[in-house]
Amino acid sequence: MSNDYEVFFRMRDIIKKYQLGEEEATILKGICLDIEEGEYLSVLGPSGSGKSTLMNIIGCLDKPTSGEYILHGSLIDDLDEKELAQIRSREVGFIFQNSQMLPKLDAMKNVELPLIYAGVRPRERARRAEEMLVKVGLADRIHHKPNMLSGGQQQRVAIARALVTRPTLLLADEPTGALDQHTGSQIMDLFQELNDDGHTIIMITHDLKVARHARRVVNIIDGELTEAEEVTFA
Amino acid sequence: MKRFFHKLFGGFYMFTESVGMSIANITQNRLRSFLTILGIMIGVTAVIALITTVSGVSTSISDSFTSMGAGTMTVSVTGNDMQAGLTSANLDEIAALDHITGVTPSVSATVSVARGDAYESDITLAGKNDYYFITAPDAVARGRTFNPLDMDTMARVCLIDTDIVDEFFYGVDPVGQNLYISNLSITVVGVLSDTSDESISEMVSGSSSGILAPYTTVLKLNNETLVTSITVYIDDADASDTVQTTLGAYLDALFSYEDDTYEITTMDSIQETMDSMLSMMSALLGGIASISLIVGGIGIMNMMLTSVTERTVEIGLKKAIGAEPSQIQIQFLIEAFLLSMIGGVMGVVLGIALSAILCQVMGTTFTISTSAIALGVGFSAAVGILFGWSPARKASNLSPIDALRRM
Structure with a gap:
């Protein structure tokens, strides 16, 4: 997979259909989206709008029924399972609503996990994982297991895990959804710092207040994408 | 060349990590793992005890042939x-x-x-x-x-x-x-x-x-x-x-x-007939005992399938953060293999102990048969891979989206 296209992120006419029993449901109806490196984008939409499906496609967990999707120079449309996994490993850092730490592993091991699958040497792995945990402010929680960490701390571990592979794209699905307001805004501050450092972030949310933290907001309603007005007061 | 070595070592690190994770999973569900291991253990014990005992009997018979019949x-x-x-x-x-x-x-x-x-x-x-x-x-x-x-x-x-x-x-x-x-x-x-x-x-x-x-x-x-x-x-x-x-x-x-x-x-020709009869008997008994190994293998398969279902979210998460299907498959295979091998090794030890006791009781010569040990260990390894294959395959084919939806 070489960088065949000199494009950072481009979606053209992305259509996703699901077979629901006899009927065919069109979840995404021709999504077009361009993102530049270093952008901070929110996808805002109510539940059932197709935003999870869009996130799955952006995150290379799923493939569109039709349309063209280029991420960091690679055309995603005709990749197989294994190649998709490699793209995810290299290009995408996922942050889920629940941090989804593996309960048996400590913070350090959880952060190391993506590097294990990427085949990074143990010493290098430990160095990078520690670096990321320090970066998200968990220097003193490195060897704590998930049940010893608060929700906000777990979400920070998840962010460190997403960052540790140095991905092209940080993809967050309702990153504050399970957190109280105070902790949520701390996480938002962290996102802002990461964006200031040059990370490209796409955040999927149904909450306008959360969405407004991003520099750019797009609305998704009923499978169609519309650009919201520029948000200047981030 | 550099890329090749990177891939090779990467695979190796992944492998050692997987072994560690498998051991963690096995020790996590101690009772369930033990019961699963028990099936293989009984099978291997039976195979080794029977083969060793029969070979002890046949040694004793040969001995008495040489002392009396020659x-x-x-x-x-x-x-x-x-x-x-x-x-x-x-x-x-x-x-x-x-x-x-x-x-x-x-x-x-x-x-x-x-x-x-x-x-x-x-x-x-x-x-x-x-x-x-x-x-x-x-x-x-x-x-x-x-x-x-x-x-x-x-x-x-x-x-x-x-x-x-x-x-x-x-x-x-x-x-x-x-x-x-x-x-x-x-x-x-x-x-x-x-x-x-x-x-x-x-x-x-x-x-x-x-x-x-x-x-x-x-x-x-x-x-x-x-x-x-x-x-x-x-x-x-x-x-x-x-x-x-x-x-x-x-x-x-x-x-x-x-x-x-x-x-x-x-007497030589009688002894030959006797020997071939005994080795036939040993093969027959070993064959019967290996049925219990197959049953043990089904136990492993059952546990692994349950485990795949339970760990759907974990599998989905690992896939989302970049685990390839083959990497997931290997991890589950290693787990099945380890379960089976633990059972195999325990079975070998128990089988040797049991046959030592049996030989003592029957007054026959006790010799540790290396071929029986190799057979027991080899069989349990094969059973682990054979019966772990399909659950591991199932895990590797899980769609990450479906898996994560359960979060």
Whole structure:
């Protein structure tokens, strides 16, 4: 997979259909989206709008029924399972609503996990994982297991895990959804710092207040994408 | 080149990590893992215990063959129309051949025995000559053995074992008393010792019996004059081939060089038959025991399938952060393999212990059979991979979206 296209992120006419029993449901109806490196984008939409499906496609967990999707120079449309996994490993850092730490592993091991699958040497792995945990402010929680960490701390571990592979794209699905307001805004501050450092972030949310933290907001309603007005007061 | 090494080492690090994670998973569900391991363990224990025990028995049998059977051969004679067996004179001539120390005929009759009110039919009466008591010096506990005169005169004397003593002479000294054997009054001249083990040749020919009489007497009871089966004793086991030749030449001459008039069986050939029977038995028992290994494998498969279902979210997450399907598959395969191998190793240890005890109880030689251990370990490894394959495949094919939806 070489960088065949000199494009950072481009979606053209992305259509996703699901077979629901006899009927065919069109979840995404021709999504077009361009993102530049270093952008901070929110996808805002109510539940059932197709935003999870869009996130799955952006995150290379799923493939569109039709349309063209280029991420960091690679055309995603005709990749197989294994190649998709490699793209995810290299290009995408996922942050889920629940941090989804593996309960048996400590913070350090959880952060190391993506590097294990990427085949990074143990010493290098430990160095990078520690670096990321320090970066998200968990220097003193490195060897704590998930049940010893608060929700906000777990979400920070998840962010460190997403960052540790140095991905092209940080993809967050309702990153504050399970957190109280105070902790949520701390996480938002962290996102802002990461964006200031040059990370490209796409955040999927149904909450306008959360969405407004991003520099750019797009609305998704009923499978169609519309650009919201520029948000200047981030 | 650099890329290749990166891939190779990356795979290795992934592998060692997977082993660690598998061990963590196995120890996490201790009871469930133990029960699953138990299935394999019992299977391997059974395989090893059976194979080792049978091989112990077969070693013991070979040993007793060498100690008792070496230096003898049995000859069964059908003879020709002129002479359908061997006469007493023939026996003397055979005993006089080079390297032959003596000959004992094997003759038997089915008789009824009576004394006073006691009566028993269908008792085997075995005919022996005087040389028999030279080969088995401890055979008689009390009284006398048979002598050449008994043979010549077809003397009405017999030796009885303690079972017969208990049945017909309870509280009476049997020596000198009479027994009615098939309506002939026969005098008991001695009692056989309990400890006199039957020789292997008797075991093989099935001629063990509670009452012994001079073989000439038994022949007369049967209205026969000829012996059809004899055991030949040789002074030197290495001379077996020479003796076979000279004995064959003598018998050929006796029966006018006709075909199929006699058959010489050495203990070696009996032992070979015995060995092949025992190895067949060992294969058969091992085969039966390996069924339990397959059942154990199904147990592993069941546990792994449950585990895949339980860890759907974990699998989805790992896939989302970049695990390839093959990496997930390997991790589950390693887990199944480890479960099976733990069971296998425990089974080997337990199997060896069990067979040591069994061999002790049965009084046979205990030898650790490396092939049985290799078989047990190899089998459990194969079972782990074989039955872990499909659950691991299922895990690797899980869609990350479906898996994450359950979050």
